[in-house]
Amino acid sequence: MDPTAPSSGDNNGDATGPTNTTVTLPPLTLRDVPRLPAALAAASSSVPNPISRHPNFEPPSTFYISRGDVSLRHAFFDLSAAAPSPLVAYRRAGPRQCLGVDPAPARAALVTCGGLCPGLNTVLRELVVGLHELYGVRDVFGVAAGYRGFYGADEDHVRLDPATVDDWHKKGGTVLKTTRGGFDLNKIVDGIVARGYTQIYAIGGDGTMRGAVAIFQEFKRRGLNISITGIPKTVDNDIGIIDRSFGFQTAVEIAQQAIDAAHVEAVSAVNGIGLVKLMGRSTGHIALHATLSSRDVDCCLIPEVPFHLEGKGGLFEFLYDRIKEKGHAVIVVAEGAGQELIPRTDDQKREQDESGNIVFLDVGPFLKSELGRWWKREHPNELFTVKYIDPTYMIRAVPANATDNLYCTLLAHSAIHGVMAGFTGFVPGPINGTYSYIPLEDIAVAKNPVDVNDHKWAWVRSVTNQPDFVKSHA
Numbered sequence: 293m294d295p296t297a298p299s300s301g302d303n304n305g306d307a308t309g310p311t312n313t314t315v316t317l318p319p320l321t322l323r324d325v326p327r328l329p330a331a332l333a334a335a336s337s338s339v340p341n342p343i344s345r346h347p348n349f350e351p352p353s354t355f356y357i358s359r360g361d362v363s364l365r366h367a368f369f370d371l372s373a374a375a376p377s378p379l380v381a382y383r384r385a386g387p388r389q390c391l392g393v394d395p396a397p398a399r400a401a402l403v404t405c406g407g408l409c410p411g412l413n414t415v416l417r418e419l420v421v422g423l424h425e426l427y428g429v430r431d432v433f434g435v436a437a438g439y440r441g442f443y444g445a446d447e448d449h450v451r452l453d454p455a456t457v458d459d460w461h462k463k464g465g466t467v468l469k470t471t472r473g474g475f476d477l478n479k480i481v482d483g484i485v486a487r488g489y490t491q492i493y494a495i496g497g498d499g500t501m502r503g504a505v506a507i508f509q510e511f512k513r514r515g516l517n518i519s520i521t522g523i524p525k526t527v528d529n530d531i532g533i534i535d536r537s538f539g540f541q542t543a544v545e546i547a548q549q550a551i552d553a554a555h556v557e558a559v560s561a562v563n564g565i566g567l568v569k570l571m572g573r574s575t576g577h578i579a580l581h582a583t584l585s586s587r588d589v590d591c592c593l594i595p596e597v598p599f600h601l602e603g604k605g606g607l608f609e610f611l612y613d614r615i616k617e618k619g620h621a622v623i624v625v626a627e628g629a630g631q632e633l634i635p636r637t638d639d640q641k642r643e644q645d646e647s648g649n650i651v652f653l654d655v656g657p658f659l660k661s662e663l664g665r666w667w668k669r670e671h672p673n674e675l676f677t678v679k680y681i682d683p684t685y686m687i688r689a690v691p692a693n694a695t696d697n698l699y700c701t702l703l704a705h706s707a708i709h710g711v712m713a714g715f716t717g718f719v720p721g722p723i724n725g726t727y728s729y730i731p732l733e734d735i736a737v738a739k740n741p742v743d744v745n746d747h748k749w750a751w752v753r754s755v756t757n758q759p760d761f762v763k764s765h766a
């Protein structure tokens with residue numbers, strides 16, 4: 293009997309073995325990505341993919357992504373929901389058999405903006421090599437120092453080829469340099485037009501994606517046939533829709549070293565506390581994943597979960613009890629956690645970086661001094677030590693690990709294939725493991741907070757056995 297044949301009725305859980313039930317899924321909405329004006333005209337097309345003529349590679353027909361290939365936003369559904377939401381689909385990323393643009397005259401510009409992230413140089417390398425080797429594009433330029441480089445001097449536009457970028461994947465940081473701020477839309481687009489660029493690849497975080505949306509809209513307003521692609525970079529993993537951002541796994545791995553050191557310091561002291569601050573402005577993914585992987589952590593503090601310091605049910609009493617129980621404790625705090633607890637002057641409340649991001653106060657030294665003060669007051673006759681470790685920039689200034697390097701390559705290739713298909717205003721990224729094209733406008737507003745109601749936060753709680761620190765316990 294065909295095990296996949298639909299059954300005639302519901303599986304009521306009897307012991308006769310698995311049965312199949314046919315269900316009707318809700319309608320499917322395709323969140324399509326925009327196309328270049330010239331690509332629309334060439335849709336019935338046109339230019340065969342040069343990969344088909346590659347001297348060393350004979351792609352089978354299954355190699356190419358068909359016009360109808362999509363991936364689904366959500367991989368699981370509740371079939372019993374009374375009013376199921378429509379399914380959202382995205383175009384699958386990958387090479388198309390016929391291109392929407394002619395790669396021969398293409399002139400590509402690559403730019404990195406915002407903070408560093410492991411893998412930036414790998415993405416740059418693979419964009420350069422992929423454009424050259426897969427599509428024969430010879431005019432590839434690196435734009436120095438973020439968006440402002442588009443209206444900078446001639447030396448800010450550097451021609452790149454595979455030989456130049458050969459070992460970039462082994463380097464942390466970004467060879468192109470990065471900056472915040474300097475987003476002058478008209479000057480940027482004028483600079484792009486003046487230099488004859490036809491493809492822009494902008495690698496950066498949420499701010500960079502919002503900037504890319506503005507550039508995309510300005511291209512449209514001016515009727516320009518220039519594509520723009522955003523490649524999401526965020527060590528904090530704070531961009532939504534995609535499974536995770538590149539460099540994140542590397543950062544979590546490096547964070548282990550800091551937690552290990554904090555643990556050694558804590559266990560080697562009498563009543564020792566090891567305190568580690570990790571990156572994560574608005575999301576606690578790094579702290580959470582580092583806590584889960586380490587298992588030496590007694591308390592993980594993230595921006596999504598409020599806590600209070602003193603009194604019943606507060607952090608300090610919990611730490612005291614944990615020290616009494618184990619002799620030591622390790623705390624991991626994300627930089628954005630507990631910001632509302634730190635007293636600040638009016639000037640500090642207004643302080644912003646060049647891109648307009650609020651400047652945070654340093655939660656690490658704040659916790660260390662408040663805890664020390666509390667301990668002296670409450671337990672003046674007991675020895676106590678806090679060792680504070682701040683590996684902030686160390687976790688993002690390293691080269692990508694092997695997994696992230698592979699990820700960066702697939703992102704870069706997906707970006708190039710999408711541009712060559714004639715798409716613009718899009719972001720490549722894995723959704724449930726399938727590389728897909730997502731509208732830039734969606735990515736620019738898609739946040740990715742830690743969902744404290746799902747199983748992962750419960751998992752943290754089971755590893756640390758920390759309480760909720762809610763005031764009602766007081």
Ligand SMILES: Nc1ncnc2c1ncn2[C@@H]1O[C@H](COP(=O)(O)OP(=O)(O)OP(=O)(O)O)[C@@H](O)[C@H]1O
Nearest residue numbers: 405406407472473475496497498499500502503647
């Ligand atoms: N709303 C916006 N519109 C246009 N440009 C923006 C916007 N927000 C930020 N930018 C520009 O995008 C660039 C990068 O922004 P930002 O410094 O916030 O880093 P980011 O891309 O968010 O990366 P990170 O995750 O490291 O913070 C800057 O040049 C900034 O001026």
Ligand SMILES: O=P(O)(O)OC[C@H]1O[C@](O)(CO)[C@@H](O)[C@@H]1O
Nearest residue numbers: 407408497527528571572573688
């Ligand atoms: O490089 P800067 O300006 O110090 O930025 C630090 C910020 O950048 C990030 O690494 C990414 O947004 C944050 O975790 C951190 O708050």
Ligand SMILES: [Mg+2]
Nearest residue numbers: 406497498499
């Ligand atoms: Mg940002």
